[in-house]
Amino acid sequence: MRIKHYLISALILTILSCGSKDHYDLIIRNGLVYDGINEEPYISGIGINGDKIVKIGNLIEATADREIDAEGHIVSPGFIDMHAHIERIMELPTAENFLKQGVTTVLAGPDGRGPSPMGKFLDSLETFDLGINTAWLVGHNTVRRNVMQTDNRKPTEEELTSMKKAVEEAMLSGAYGISTGLKYVPGAYSDLAEVIALSEVASEFGGIYTSHLREEGLGLIEGVKEAIVIGREADIPIILTHHKAIGKPMWGASEKTLAMVDSARALGIDVMMDQYPYTASAxxxxxxxxxxxxxxxxxxxxxxxxxxxxxxxxxxxxxxxxxxxxxxxxxxxxxxxxxxxxxxxxxxxxxxxxxxxxxxxxxxxxxxxxxxxxxxxxxxxxxHAIGEEDVKRIMQHPLAMVASDGGLVVPGNSHPHPRSYGTFPRVLGHYVREEKIINLPLALRKMTSLPAERLGLSDRGFIQEGMKADITVFDPQTVKDMGTFEDPHHYPEGIPYVVVNGKVTVSEGELTSNRAGKVLRKTK
Structure with a gap:
């Protein structure tokens, strides 16, 4: 009798189980998924619980607290901006102009301007409700200024030791590497040995080296050579940040600089670059x-x-x-x-x-x-001093990532470079759809998986079960930057949904009340 009751109970549980439906916090349905792993996109459902992607596949029978119908749209990993000026993040923690471009994560502190001491800054930033995820670089210029003000000289041994300790503190606190702004004061006063010594400290903790070159105009070739030497001597991965050729005498020089990158890589030197898609710097x-x-x-x-x-x-x-x-x-x-x-x-x-x-x-x-x-x-x-052919040539290089070099902006405030509103949609709309300079899979790799790999992010940059749910949904036929140099204050079109850590932060093109961004800290 007991066996009979047990069998009946087991049968009922089996029937109930078969008839039950999986339930998720969020389901994204019917979108064409570029997951960063498979070469070809595919139509699939994505089930999200909490801040993670937990299911990719047939979710027809599943239910959710919220659903997004992405039919006719691309579902991509959230875009990662490899060069972002978010110095005003505590004033503008939502980072609306980044979110509406489809950006879910930024690498901040470029051009030698990253915070120091890092630990205190990151601890404070974690108390804010952030719209985006932030990863940080320690700034060489900041470290040098803290120790030497704006003196135009070499550091003493004691001063160099103090700077090395500052870089170590930043790396132990979660910095992803060190940035230099060798074109700017006071970084311009440093010599090769100083930069190598500080970069070696970042290298010990698995960090990267991003360089605003000493020169991007007439001294561009020498600037690239210096960055490669720093990377080789410090044994640290290099990013030639916002790579370009400034001034008409140097237009076309990207042929040489890209050849230098390829030659360095052939010798085992790990060098890449990032770029914004405009013919003007700021x-x-x-x-x-x-x-x-x-x-x-x-x-x-x-x-x-x-x-x-x-x-x-x-x-x-x-x-x-x-x-x-x-x-x-x-x-x-x-x-x-x-x-x-x-x-x-x-x-x-x-x-x-x-x-x-x-x-x-x-x-x-x-x-x-x-x-x-x-x-x-x-x-x-x-x-307005960059040649269009250099922009296109650099963009076509497989190791050139997309980066805005944009800042946190508010509509109507000053007259910023339109890259702060439109970098990522400009690549997708103008250079992919209209100009066909690169194809969509390569463009998305430059915005997602390639930056994630460069930063060592093991849980972002891909759409995969177990990954953090940073997702951007856009219309490949309409995505477009709207800001111009004459009239920059316009958000882009064609990016209706942005999900940050599982929370729908942009819905139908408008901000929601969700603020799920995290302060990311590198661990060796």
Whole structure:
């Protein structure tokens, strides 16, 4: 009798089990999945519980608290931005302009500007409700400034030891590597030995080295060579960040720099690059001023330009940079993005300012106003000095990742580079769909799995069971950047859904109340 009851009970449980439906927090249905693993995409359902992908396959019978119908859309791993300026993250923790591009994770602290000490910063950041995941680099410029201010000299042994300890603290706290800004003060004052010594510390903890090269214009080839030497000597993976060729005399030089990358890799040196898809860069007005003139800060710069002979030398070098380097041989190339002391300049050019003063638009008059602008507190500028063929050539290289070099922006505030709104959709819309410079699978690899592999992220960058549920859903026929250099403040189109750690953060193109971003910390 007991056996009979047991068999009946077992049969009932079996029937109930067969008839039951799996239930998930979120199901994404009917989308064409590019998972980063399989060469060919496939239509599938994706079941998500908590912050993880738990099921990929036939989910017709399954139910969920929330469902997304992705028919006609691409379902991709969330985009990973390998060069993001999110210094204002505690002020703008939602990072809306990144999310609406489909970005779920950013690598922050580039160009030598990463935080130090790192541990205290990351501990504080973890108390914020973040829209995106953030990984961080320790900044060489920050470390050097903390120890040596803006002195133009080599460090003493004691100072070098202090800087090495700062890099070690950052790596132990979870930094993913070290970044340099060798074009900027005070990184420009460092020599090769200093950068190698600090990079060796990052290497000991499995970190990477990202380099804003010492020069991206006339000294580009030497700058690439220096980065490769640093990587070789410090035994650290290299990223030539926002790789480009600045100024008309260097247009076409990417043929040489890419050949250098390939040759270095053939020798066993691990070098890659990232890139934004625009023919203009953005940085400070001060980039037109020789770095030696800015040692010691703005007051020392003021003293130098008050001396007639020193001013003459500074003025001549600014004119040279306008003609041959980032100035692009045209005052209209220099477009103001953020001028706190004269906001009406935002969106206008250096030529506009010269004419407004009633002056001839000569390089000499432009150089005078560059000096004046720096004395007033400096400015952010967009420089239209990159050749389109170099952009395309670099994009086609299999080891060039996508990165915005964009900052956290608010619509209507200043006049930023449109890359802060449109980098990833621009690649997908303009360069993939319209120009066909690269195909969609390669573009998505540059945005997802390749950056994840470079950073050593074992749980992101792919759509796979057990992975974190960072997912971007976009329409390949309509995805498009909408911001322009004349009118940058526009979010892109064609990216209706973004999921961060299992939470739908962008729904039908609009932000939800979900904030599921995490502070990522590297472990060796």
């Amino acid at each position: 940085t400070s007005l001060a980039v037109l001023i020789p770095t030696w003139a800015r040692a010691g800060g703005n007051e020392e710069f003021r003293k130098r330009v008050e001396d007639p002979e020193t001013r003459k030398k500074i003025h001549a070098e600014i004119m040279y940079n306008i003609e041959y380097d980032r100035g692009g041989n045209d005052l209209e190339v220099v477009q103001f993005a953020n001028v706190s002391w004269k906001p009406d300049l935002n969106g206008r050019t250096l030529k506009d300012w010269v004419i407004e003063r009633g002056l001839e638009p000569t390089f000499a008059n432009g150089a005078d106003l560059v000096i004046e602008g720096q004395l007033n507190g400096g400015a952010s500028c967009v420089y």
